[in-house]
Amino acid sequence: MKRIVIIGGGIAGVTAAALLARNGHDVTLCEGSREWGGSAGKFTRKDFTYPVGATLGMGFESGGIHDRVLQHLQIDQPVELLETVMTIKLAGYDILYYRDRDRFIAHLKDQFSDQATAIQDFFDELDRIQRHVRPLMQALPALPLKTLRDARMIVRETKASLPLLPYLARTVGDILRKHQLDGTVFAQLIDGILLDSMQTGKEASALLGAVALSIYHDGAYYVPGGLYQVAERLKAVAEADGATVLLGRKITSVRQTADGFLIEDRRGRLLLADAVIGAVPIEAMQQLIGPSLRPALDRTYKRQADLTQWATFTYYAAIPETIIQEDHVFRQIHDPLLPSGHAFISLSRTGDIERAPIGCRTLTMSCHIPIGQFARDDRVQYDRQVEAMQEKFETILEQEFPGFQDQVIERHPGGPGAWVRYTSRPDGGVGGYPQLPSTSLFRAASFRTGVPGLYIIGDTVFPGAGTIGATTSAIHVAREFGVKI
Numbered sequence: 001m002k003r004i005v006i007i008g009g010g011i012a013g014v015t016a017a018a019l020l021a022r023n024g025h026d027v028t029l030c031e032g033s034r035e036w037g038g039s040a041g042k043f044t045r046k047d048f049t050y051p052v053g054a055t056l057g058m059g060f061e062s063g064g065i066h067d068r069v070l071q072h073l074q075i076d077q078p079v080e081l082l083e084t085v086m087t088i089k090l091a092g093y094d095i096l097y098y099r100d101r102d103r104f105i106a107h108l109k110d111q112f113s114d115q116a117t118a119i120q121d122f123f124d125e126l127d128r129i130q131r132h133v134r135p136l137m138q139a140l141p142a143l144p145l146k147t148l149r150d151a152r153m154i155v156r157e158t159k160a161s162l163p164l165l166p167y168l169a170r171t172v173g174d175i176l177r178k179h180q181l182d183g184t185v186f187a188q189l190i191d192g193i194l195l196d197s198m199q200t201g202k203e204a205s206a207l208l209g210a211v212a213l214s215i216y217h218d219g220a221y222y223v224p225g226g227l228y229q230v231a232e233r234l235k236a237v238a239e240a241d242g243a244t245v246l247l248g249r250k251i252t253s254v255r256q257t258a259d260g261f262l263i264e265d266r267r268g269r270l271l272l273a274d275a276v277i278g279a280v281p282i283e284a285m286q287q288l289i290g291p292s293l294r295p296a297l298d299r300t301y302k303r304q305a306d307l308t309q310w311a312t313f314t315y316y317a318a319i320p321e322t323i324i325q326e327d328h329v330f331r332q333i334h335d336p337l338l339p340s341g342h343a344f345i346s347l348s349r350t351g352d353i354e355r356a357p358i359g360c361r362t363l364t365m366s367c368h369i370p371i372g373q374f375a376r377d378d379r380v381q382y383d384r385q386v387e388a389m390q391e392k393f394e395t396i397l398e399q400e401f402p403g404f405q406d407q408v409i410e411r412h413p414g415g416p417g418a419w420v421r422y423t424s425r426p427d428g429g430v431g432g433y434p435q436l437p438s439t440s441l442f443r444a445a446s447f448r449t450g451v452p453g454l455y456i457i458g459d460t461v462f463p464g465a466g467t468i469g470a471t472t473s474a475i476h477v478a479r480e481f482g483v484k485i
Contacts, residue, residue, distance in 0.1 A: 001026055005261070007277070014235045015474035016477055022241050028243070034247055039052065041231065046410070049226065052364070057227060066467070069485070083098065095111060101214070112185065132163055137211075171202060176202055187202065197466065203436055224349070249265050255292075259272065275454070277455045310430065316411070317365075319361055319409060321350060344367070431466075435464055
């Protein structure tokens with residue numbers, strides 16, 4: 001049995017805590033805020049509950065990442081399968097992202113009839129790629145390869161994966177150009193879908209991009225109440241299995257000692273551990289560790305130091321159900337007013353009283369913004385920028401929900417500073433790093449820091465963004481301590 005301290009109670013942190021506690025380890029889970037879930041958490045105002053960031057559920061299908069963890073821990077998590085994943089409004093087109101792959105492709109060919117043959121060929125090529133990538137990833141190998149066990153998971157499928165070699169350095173954009181689709185509205189569509197899942201557009205790795213563009217067809221889900229429900233259940237299971245779970249316990253330093261690690265919180269309280277798992281971004285962990293540990297982390301994450309993440313502007317509102325004309329829960333809206341060109345809107349479903357009273361809905365709207373775009377040290381300028389973005393969001397929301405401006409019940413804008421304050425994300429960076437050929441897969445950031453007993457999990461290490469990526473990294477670290485899943 002190991003004494004393990006986990007810093008951060010987002011999806012990665014609570015998953016690792018639950019898996020390790022079930023395996024008999026002495027686990028202490030520390031979350032600096034007053035909510036579990038991190039970027040998949042929530043906040044409540046009066047009668048309304050708002051998911052703070054991640055809202056679309058993935059990986060709950062049989063054999064999916066979340067399903068594997070929930071089955072292992074014997075957790076029942078209600079989810080609702082979506083036949084239409086989302087609607088996408090782009091350049092005058094209303095596109096329905098169907099779960100059924102053939103139906104979705106047929107819909108796109110109908111929308112963009114001049115490129116119908118090229119679109120079919122594009123998706124056929126992506127399908128060939130992802131069919132070879134999936135077996136490689138099924139065993140959840142930890143990349144980049146660091147141990148013989150990691151290598152064995154890959155070697156087993158090496159022969160079958162030989163057709164992938166030409167794609168190692170290629171991007172989704174290369175495939176769009178091959179099929180003469182670059183520069184089209186269809187290419188803009190692909191760019192927007194990739195940005196939400198891979199933190200970059202058509203520059204994304206062709207191998208991972210092929211998976212990202214097919215994964216919605218495995219199943220996308222609405223989680224009643226919000227994805228924070230998953231975090232809450234995992235936390236409860238960890239606690240029931242003996243873990244110590246601490247809200248409001250913000251860790252300020254991690255130092256190595258002769259016997260392991262000494263962890264200190266903002267009130268000077270100390271914890272001793274044999275191992276430390278930082279369920280926080282790489283940059284946050286680098287700020288916590290003592291000087292003796294920094295050289296090792298700087299070497300391990302040298303490539304990531306040159307990468308730029310996105311920040312986000314997020315807006316939350318409660319609205320009357322009567323102004324909703326098209327009852328699609330998830331929407332991607334493209335608009336040149338926005339810094340990244342599009343925003344993602346998620347609505348609570350009718351009857352979801354964990355989020356809103358009957359007759360009302362809550363919504364979360366977010367878009368990518370460049371890190372550093374908002375003033376950090378000038379509060380007056382920062383507030384002006386928040387007001388300007390709020391005005392843009394509300395203009396779009398008025399178009400989506402006529403009568404919004406007059407009938408909105410609550411509104412809560414949130415700039416990148418809110419992510420710094422509530423989720424301890426340096427500069428408000430969210431979603432991890434862009435998944436480029438040069439920075440993903442075998443060149444990705446490892447959960448192993450280079451310091452024995454010190455690990456980082458979450459969206460800044462392999463495999464990257466989203467609750468699926470965060471959960472996978474938690475599985476990787478749990479395996480280091482004997483968990484078999």
